[in-house]
Amino acid sequence: xxxxxxxxxxxxxxxxxxxxxxxxxxxxxxxxxxxxxxxxxxxxxxxxxxxxxxxxxxxxxxxxxxxxxxxxxxxxxxxxxxxxxxxxxxxxxxxxxxxxxxxxxxxxxxxxxxxxxxxxxxxxxxxxxxxxxxxxxxxxxxxxxxxxxxxxxxxxxxxxxxxxxxxxxxxxxxxxxxxxxxxxxxxxxxxxxxxxxxxxxxxxxxxxxxxxxxxxxxxxxxxxxxxxxxxxxxxxxxxxxxxxxxxxxxxxxxxxxxxxxxxxxxxxxxxxxxxxxxxxxxxxxxxxxxxxxxxxxxxxxxxxxxxxxxxxxxxxxxxxxxxxxxxxxxxxxxxxxxxxxxxxxxxxxxxxxxxxxxxxxxxxxxxxxxxxxxxxxxxxxxxxxxxxxxx
Ligand code: GLY
Numbered sequence: 001x002x003x004x005x006x007x008x009x010x011x012x013x014x015x016x017x018x019x020x021x022x023x024x025x026x027x028x029x030x031x032x033x034x035x036x037x038x039x040x041x042x043x044x045x046x047x048x049x050x051x052x053x054x055x056x057x058x059x060x061x062x063x064x065x066x067x068x069x070x071x072x073x074x075x076x077x078x079x080x081x082x083x084x085x086x087x088x089x090x091x092x093x094x095x096x097x098x099x100x101x102x103x104x105x106x107x108x109x110x111x112x113x114x115x116x117x118x119x120x121x122x123x124x125x126x127x128x129x130x131x132x133x134x135x136x137x138x139x140x141x142x143x144x145x146x147x148x149x150x151x152x153x154x155x156x157x158x159x160x161x162x163x164x165x166x167x168x169x170x171x172x173x174x175x176x177x178x179x180x181x182x183x184x185x186x187x188x189x190x191x192x193x194x195x196x197x198x199x200x201x202x203x204x205x206x207x208x209x210x211x212x213x214x215x216x217x218x219x220x221x222x223x224x225x226x227x228x229x230x231x232x233x234x235x236x237x238x239x240x241x242x243x244x245x246x247x248x249x250x251x252x253x254x255x256x257x258x259x260x261x262x263x264x265x266x267x268x269x270x271x272x273x274x275x276x277x278x279x280x281x282x283x284x285x286x287x288x289x290x291x292x293x294x295x296x297x298x299x300x301x302x303x304x305x306x307x308x309x310x311x312x313x314x315x316x317x318x319x320x321x322x323x324x325x326x327x328x329x330x331x332x333x334x335x336x337x338x339x340x341x342x343x344x345x346x347x348x349x350x351x352x353x354x355x356x357x358x359x360x361x362x363x364x365x366x367x368x369x370x371x372x373x374x375x376x377x378x379x380x381x382x383x384x385x386x387x388x389x390x391x
């Protein structure tokens with residue numbers, strides 16, 4: 001556990017350390033580029049090495065996003081060429097409908113195809129991302145007012161939203177911007193309103209998923225999928241809540257989302273162990289030998305840096321300082337050392353850890369997770385340049 005005082009005593013990453021860490025991360029992306037040119041790193045590494053996978057998971061966009069971040073950092077056309085090559089594959093994926101019957105269109109298409117369009121005006125990226133946005137709209141429930149995360153649309157056993165989906169909303173706001181059609185953002189607004197109302201508990205901790213009644217759309221109950229138990233705080237879910245609140249405020253400018261951000265973020269920070277690398281679930285704290293989820297700290301840092309853009313200077317500085325403290329801890333304890341140790345960037349993340357109460361099997365436990373690598377780089381990029389976000 002941390003208090004504001006114990007957390008404030010931790011050192012912040014310096015500009016020089018940011019520059020060094022970012023170059024080190026981009027070097028790894030460059031090293032892996034030939035290996036993952038026509039294919040992608042899997043969601044999680046095995047013994048710290050990502051196997052190759054096709055473009056068929058919810059996570060593929062993060063690798064292309066890392067390539068775009070490396071391009072922004074270095075302006076080296078080798079990165080641009082490789083990322084644009086992958087963008088074509090993302091369009092093919094939509095055309096052929098390869099594993100797209102789920103809500104993670106934003107995770108897939110924002111850091112890959114929206115980024116391509118924003119950085120280069122690439123029309124293929126724009127078309128692919130708009131197809132993905134239309135696909136996501138098909139998962140909206142008028143009753144209940146939310147996007148169904150998983151499973152066949154309308155299936156009573158899957159009639160639920162999940163907190164992670166807040167990060168899928170920027171794709172819809174972007175789609176409204178480029179098409180001039182408000183339907184995307186009006187659905188995003190309704191989903192955000194529903195999510196925020198039900199996933200944030202009274203003490204500012206969060207549910208991972210929330211079920212609704214398929215007949216009436218009435219709220220039923222919060223349930224975990226990847227957390228330790230229904231009433232626990234899954235670290236990554238909480239960090240999706242931090243970044244998701246910041247994004248919600250960015251697009252909707254409703255002060256309620258600033259307040260949500262403050263509360264959810266404080267809860268995240270309070271539950272960090274003494275070395276600031278989150279346990280995978282906040283049921284665990286100092287002294288536990290449960291694995292960590294470094295990726296959740298990287299996600300939370302990005303959310304704090306996004307929110308800082310909209311706050312008064314003193315409060316903005318507070319959250320930038322928090323992000324710098326998290327990044328210092330991640331850089332010291334989780335950044336890869338050299339290319340023989342791993343083909344990833346951020347060690348010590350956890351994709352899924354089984355417990356007697358949740359529904360997942362162990363997978364990617366104490367490994368690199370591709371979104372951890374991406375969000376660690378994004379947070380460093382945010383601190384080192386005036387960065388136009390992909391989200
Ligand atoms: N969005 C799925 C996860 O965070 O594992």
